[in-house]
Each structure stands twice: as C-alpha cells, then as structure tokens.
Amino acid sequence: MNYLEEYKKWCESPEFDEETKKELLEIQKDEKEIEDRFYKELEFGTAGLRGIIGAGTNRMNKYTVGKATQGLANYILEQGTQNKGVLISYDSRKMSKEFSMQTALILCANGIKAYLFENLRPVPELSFAIRNLGCTAGVMITASHNPPKYNGYKVYWDDGSQIVSPRDKDIISKVRAVENFKEIKQITKEEAVKQGLLTIIGTEMDDKYLNTLKNCVLNPQIMKEQGKKLKVVYTPLHGTGNTIASKLLKELGLENVYVVPEQSEPDGNFPTVEYPNPEDPKAFKLALELAKKVDADVVLATDPDADRLGIFAKDNVTGEYMNYTGNMSALLIAEYRISQMQEKKILPNDGMFITTIVSSNLAKAIAKNYNLECIEVLTGFKNIGAVMKKAEENKDKTYVFGYEESYGCLIGDYARDKDGIAAVMALCEAACYYKSQNKTLWDAMNDIYKKYGYYKEAQPSIVREGSQGAKEIQEMMTKMRNTEVKKIGKYKLLTFKDVEKDIVKNMETGEITKTGLPQSNVLYYELEDDAWCCIRPSGTEPKIKLYMGVKGTSKQDAEQKIQELEKAMMEMSQGKRP
Numbered sequence: 280m281n282y283l284e285e286y287k288k289w290c291e292s293p294e295f296d297e298e299t300k301k302e303l304l305e306i307q308k309d310e311k312e313i314e315d316r317f318y319k320e321l322e323f324g325t326a327g328l329r330g331i332i333g334a335g336t337n338r339m340n341k342y343t344v345g346k347a348t349q350g351l352a353n354y355i356l357e358q359g360t361q362n363k364g365v366l367i368s369y370d371s372r373k374m375s376k377e378f379s380m381q382t383a384l385i386l387c388a389n390g391i392k393a394y395l396f397e398n399l400r401p402v403p404e405l406s407f408a409i410r411n412l413g414c415t416a417g418v419m420i421t422a423s424h425n426p427p428k429y430n431g432y433k434v435y436w437d438d439g440s441q442i443v444s445p446r447d448k449d450i451i452s453k454v455r456a457v458e459n460f461k462e463i464k465q466i467t468k469e470e471a472v473k474q475g476l477l478t479i480i481g482t483e484m485d486d487k488y489l490n491t492l493k494n495c496v497l498n499p500q501i502m503k504e505q506g507k508k509l510k511v512v513y514t515p516l517h518g519t520g521n522t523i524a525s526k527l528l529k530e531l532g533l534e535n536v537y538v539v540p541e542q543s544e545p546d547g548n549f550p551t552v553e554y555p556n557p558e559d560p561k562a563f564k565l566a567l568e569l570a571k572k573v574d575a576d577v578v579l580a581t582d583p584d585a586d587r588l589g590i591f592a593k594d595n596v597t598g599e600y601m602n603y604t605g606n607m608s609a610l611l612i613a614e615y616r617i618s619q620m621q622e623k624k625i626l627p628n629d630g631m632f633i634t635t636i637v638s639s640n641l642a643k644a645i646a647k648n649y650n651l652e653c654i655e656v657l658t659g660f661k662n663i664g665a666v667m668k669k670a671e672e673n674k675d676k677t678y679v680f681g682y683e684e685s686y687g688c689l690i691g692d693y694a695r696d697k698d699g700i701a702a703v704m705a706l707c708e709a710a711c712y713y714k715s716q717n718k719t720l721w722d723a724m725n726d727i728y729k730k731y732g733y734y735k736e737a738q739p740s741i742v743r744e745g746s747q748g749a750k751e752i753q754e755m756m757t758k759m760r761n762t763e764v765k766k767i768g769k770y771k772l773l774t775f776k777d778v779e780k781d782i783v784k785n786m787e788t789g790e791i792t793k794t795g796l797p798q799s800n801v802l803y804y805e806l807e808d809d810a811w812c813c814i815r816p817s818g819t820e821p822k823i824k825l826y827m828g829v830k831g832t833s834k835q836d837a838e839q840k841i842q843e844l845e846k847a848m849m850e851m852s853q854g855k856r857p
Contacts, residue, residue: 282317283310283335289317295342296462299334305333311745318746322451329422329431329819332374339374339422339430341381345463347432348382350454351416352389352419352464359416363437364392365806366480367421369521370406370584371428371545375399378420382432387471388464396480399545401519401585403689403698404488406439408480410694411487413437421584424556425820427549438665438671440695444797460581467489489527492701496531497619498712503532505711510575513703514566516538516555517546518583523602524703533707537573539565549583557582557589558686560602566589567600575708577720586660587686588702592710592720601721605686606639606736612702613642613680613687614727615709617649617754619844626651626679631670633663633681636796636803637813637826641727641734642682648731651679657778658800658815660687664695681733682825728834731807736828737838737845741852744821752823759802759814759852768847770806777802810840825852 280288289295290303296603316335320627321328321343328347330339347393355361365386369379374400380736394412402419409417417435425431434450441449457463471477496502511528513536515521515737521543528536542565549555552562557580569589570578571663578591578600590608591600596727602629603611613632620626632646633654646653656662670676671692682688687697690705706720713723743751760779764772765786775784776794778801783792804812809830827844831837 280573280738282314283839285317286313289334290612297642299340299342302334306402310822316747320455327418327431329429329432331428332430339378341378341431342430342460344378344381344550345460347370347454347456348385348418349389349457350461351418351434351450352386352391352817353456354376354450354453355386355391355415356389358415360437361389361391363413363415364365364394364404364478366394366396366409366412366414366417367419367420368396368400368402368408370399370401371517371547372420372422372429372583373547375420375547378430378432379418382418382420383477383748384466384468384471385464387474387476388466390476392476392478393471394480395476396484397553398522399519400485401700402433403580403586403694403700404523404698405485406435406486406694406696406698407491408484409435409437411484411671419584423819424554424558424582424587426554427547429515431819435696438664438668438695441661443661443665485523489523489530491691491693492527492704493531495693495701496704496708497616497623498708499531500713501586502708502711504609505714506532507534509533509577509707509711509714510535510537510573511707511710512537512539512566512570512573512575512578513639514563514580515545515585516552516557516562516580516582517542517544518581518585519545520581520585520699524581524700527700527704528707531704531707534775535573537569537575539569541565555583557587558605563589563591563602568602576580576714577706579702579703579706582686583698586697588688588699588706589686590706590720592724594721595719596823601724603724604736605682605684606641606734608686608702609682609684609688610639610641610645611724611727612690612705612709613645613682614756615712615723616690616705617645617651617679619712620679621649627677629676630679631666631676632679633666635659635662635683636801637738637815638682638684639734639736639828640809640811640830641731644731644734645740652676657796658683658685659818660689660697662797663689667692667695679712684738719775733831733834734828735831735838735841736826737841738827739825739845739849740817741825742820742822748821752821755823755852756800756816758801764804764851767804767812767851770810770844770845772804774805775803776805810844812844813851814848823852827851
C-alpha cells in the first residue's frame with residue numbers, strides 16, 4: 280500500500296475517530312505533507328518511538344502508541360512475566376499524560392499489571408523504580424530534548440536499562456505483527472483499578488530515589504558548610520527536573536538555589552525556548568540573566584525528562600560564565616568523584632569506567648590515571664547499561680562511572696540510564712568541594728586540562744528531512760564507507776572501523792580484525808596524535824552526525840586543531856577527497 284492509499288484508509292476507515300479524520304482532511308491538498316505522514320511507519324530508534332505529534336503512520340498518536348503497546352504486551356505475555364508489571368512515567372510534553380494513561384490501560388487490558396506515576400517524573404527515577412519494584416519493563420513517554428512538536432515512547436527492561444539487542448528486535452517484530460488497530464485491547468480505568476491491575480505511584484518513590492542519591496555524596500559535610508555560600512541557578516526548562524531537584528539540593532544543605540521562575544513549571548509548549556535542549560547555549564538565556572543578577576557560581580539546566588544536564592560556571596578572573604560541553608561536565612564530575620574515592624580508599628580494584636566511542640579521549644586518560652578499566656560502547660546509554668548488567672551477573676567488575684558525550688552520565692549503579700538529577704547534585708558537590716579550596720568549577724576544569732592535556736571535541740550535523748532526505752543520508756553513508764581514506768586534514772589515518780561490517784583495518788599493516796561491537800551503521804577513523812573522527816546517521820532525527828576530537832598543547836592549539844579537523848571532515852562527508 281502506497282502513502283496515498285494509506286492516507287485514504289485513515290480518512291475513511293471506521294477504525295479511526297472523527298478527530299483524526301478531520302485533521303487529515305485539512306491536508307488533502309498538500310501531497311508533500313501527506314507523503315511525510317504516511318511514507319513509512321514510525322519506527323523504533325535507539326529504544327522506542329519518537330516523532331512529530333499528529334495523525335498518520337509516521338506520527339506520534341494514539342494509534343501508533345497503541346500499536347507499540349499492544350506489541351510490547353504480546354512480547355511480555357510470551358515471556359510469562361506479566362505479573363511483575365510495567366512501570367510508566369511521562370514528562371511535560373503535549374499528549375504525554377494521555378499517552379501514558381493509554382499505555383497503562385492497554386497493558387491492563389492484556390492482563391498485565393501497570394504501575395503509573397501520579398504525575399510527571401524524570402527518566403532516571405523511572406529507571407531506579409523499575410529495579411526497586413521488580414518490574415518486568417518500563418515505558419517513558421518523552422521526546423527528550425527534541426522541539427515541542429515531538430513526543431516519544433522509550434521502552435525499558437527489568438534491569439532499568441533501555442531495551443538492547445536482541446530484545447529490542449524481538450519487541451519490534453511483535454509491534455510490526457500488530458497489523459490491524461482493532462487488535463489493540465481496551466479497558467476502562469475504573470475496571471483496571473477494580474481488577475487490581477492498575478496501581479498509581481505517589482511520592483513514596485521520590486523519597487526512596489532521593490535517599491539513594493544522597494547516599495552517593497562523598498563529602499556531605501563540605502556540602503553543608505559551603506552550601507551556605509554557593510549560589511546555584513537551576514532551570515528544568517519547563518520539564519520534570521524541578522519535581523525533585525531543588526528539594527534534593529535543599530536537603531543537602533544548599534541554601535542559595537534560584538530556580539528560573541519563567542521555566543519552573545512544566546509546559547509542553549516550552550514557551551521561553553526555541554527547543555528545550557541544554558546542549559544549546561540559547562536555552563540558557565533566562566538562566567544566565569538570573570545568574571548575573573544574583574552573582575551565581577554555577578548555572579544548571581536539565582532537559583524535559585531530566586536525563587541530560589547542561590552547565591555554565593563562572594570564571595572569577597574574567598567574570599564571564601563559561602559553557603561546558605557534555606564531555607567537559609561529565610569528565611569534571613568523573614575526575615572529582617574518582618579522585619575523592621581514591622583519597623578515601625573506596626575506589627574498587629576491579630573498577631570500570633564506561634564511555635562511548637564518540638566521547639572524548641580524555642575519558643581514557645582519566646581511567647588510566649586511576650587504574651580503571653575503560654570500556655567503550657556504541658552511542659546510546661542502553662549500551663552502557665548492558666555492560667553494567669553483564670558485570671552485575673558475572674560479579675567480576677565494579678561500576679564506577681559512565682557517560683556519553685550527549686550531556687548524560689550516571690554516578691552510581693542504582694539505575695541504568697543517564698541521570699540529570701544526580702548530575703546536578705554531583706556538580707553542586709564538586710562546586711562546594713572546590714570552593715572550600717578557593718577554586719571555582721572553571722578552575723577545576725582548567726586543572727584537568729593541565730593534568731591530562733587540552734582535549735577538544737566537535738559535533739556538527741548534516742540535516743536531510745523527509746523521504747528524500749532519508750535516501751540521501753543512506754547514500755552519503757554508503758559513499759563514505761566505500762571511499763579509501765589515508766588522511767583526514769593533516770592527520771594520518773591509523774585505524775579504520777566499519778562497525779556495520781564488523782571490521783577494524785590497521786592502515787599500516789593492512790591487518791583486519793573484528794570490532795567486538797554490535798552491528799551498527801557507524802564509521803570510525805582513529806587518527807595520529809590522539810585525534811579521531813566518527814560518522815553515523817541519527818537514530819531519532821533526520822540527520823547525519825559527525826563526531827571528532829583532538830588533543831592540543833594549549834587551549835588555543837586545541838581550538839585551532841578542532842576547527843581544521845571539522846572543516847576537513849565536513850568536506851569529506853560532502854564527497855570531496857580528504
């Protein structure tokens with residue numbers, strides 16, 4: 280069935296309600312819009328659905344959410360774990376509350392126990408609570424940091440991690456097997472409660488989660504002492520973060536926490552930001568204005584589902600607020616926590632530091648310095664979670680720290696997803712510790728560079744939207760894969776990895792070995808002088824992502840090197856010879 284036939288079916292079939300049909304009839308003269316809505320089914324990306332809210336097969340709506348949930352239910356019933364239940368949470372996005380209730384009731388209609396948070400809660404609390412309640416799975420309704428028109432559906436398994444291979448593929452096959460929307464089972468909320476299938480979770484889980492985080496603090500006394508002086512500006516960017524973040528900081532002794540008033544309340548329209556992404560300095564506009572007004576030391580922002588954290592810290596020399604990349608903020612937390620664990624003699628001998636292949640090489644340097652095993656995985660925190668699960672089962676390694684460059688880290692093994700709330704806490708603890716030494720967080724960052732070298736990264740993207748864009752992205756990857764490369768910019772290529780083909784080629788000897796990574800459409804170039812590049816299509820957005828990193832002898836040297844490498848990589852990706 281082509282997209283026009285599918286469109287006609289949605290406009291005419293009794294399967295679809297009048298509101299859906301009305302929305303679709305309004306675009307009947309816009310063939311490009313019809314094509315975009317119906318040229319494919321909304322697919323599972325890194326761990327579920329993500330798309331624009333609206334009617335159509337390639338949109339987030341009650342039919343696509345219903346199909347995903349019925350497929351998940353069929354999989355759980357096949358596993359025989361329905362009595363363990365599924366936990367559902369949601370963020371502040373449009374339709375999040377409705378999709379979460381719908382998800383819960385479809386599961387209940389299939390005889391699967393559902394736990395639903397009474398109100399919106401962050402992703403990390405969902406991950407923690409899945410483990411705490413002993414659930415078989417979890418669902419988070421969120422589109423993370425995407426623009427307001429998006430929503431999404433993340434699926435977690437019993438370890439609290441987003442689903443990984445082969446389970447993700449098995450669940451996807453069950454979702455695809457739901458061919459008719461009439462197959463989606465229904466039950467009322469009243470009936471689900473009456474049958475004991477639906478349980479609403481209140482603030483008792485917040486207390487368990489917050490107590491667990493507080494137990495991760497390494498210097499509680501310093502936090503209490505310096506918390507009287509440290510000034511922190513925080514914004515949840517209209518998301519879930521402030522449901523618990525400011526309460527946590529207050530309980531730890533921070534007396535001067537200023538929440539940006541215009542952004543403190545949940546709002547799926549995200550009226551004060553272009554899009555709610557703490558990776559984007561523009562999202563900090565109001566927070567920085569408040570910071571200057573109150574003379575804050577640290578400025579923090581979490582995304583709508585509070586798994587990512589962005590940071591600005593004041594440089595007392597210039598008086599400017601300095602922006603941190605995801606690599607910088609996570610590695611500042613890592614260096615602080617690991618050095619303190621070593622000092623307190625609680626750093627495990629079998630400790631592991633988990634990172635991703637597109638994150639900074641500074642992670643390897645820190646791990647080496649503290650005799651930790653550095654384990655690299657593919658992009659996506661679920662891959663970090665998979666290593667944690669294996670170590671937990673084998674009892675052969677101890678988790679110390681994990682992070683990915685996309686502004687997410689996890690400071691303990693209580694959960695299996697990145698935790699922006701814990702990162703807020705850890706950065707505030709680090710700020711208190713360094714303040715006790717008359718240092719700022721910016722001083723601490725510069726100390727790290729002096730100790731290990733000036734690492735610098737960049738991540739440009741090439742956007743290609745729609746069905747034509749999807750083809751172009753595929754063609755670009757194919758062309759890159761088949762282009763013989765010896766140098767990128769001024770850097771000689773040492774090793775080439777094609778993760779999809781599972782090959783590692785030593786460019787000097789010609790020797791071919793295996794990557795040891797799951798199959799994925801990723802190309803990685805290891806260059807001389809600790810430089811590197813990587814290219815992959817995004818799993819959630821219509822773009823190709825380019826990643827790269829260098830090591831310089833100074834800040835200026837690193838900045839110049841990364842600019843040169845970025846120019847060379849962009850040219851190469853556009854078809855010019857490197």
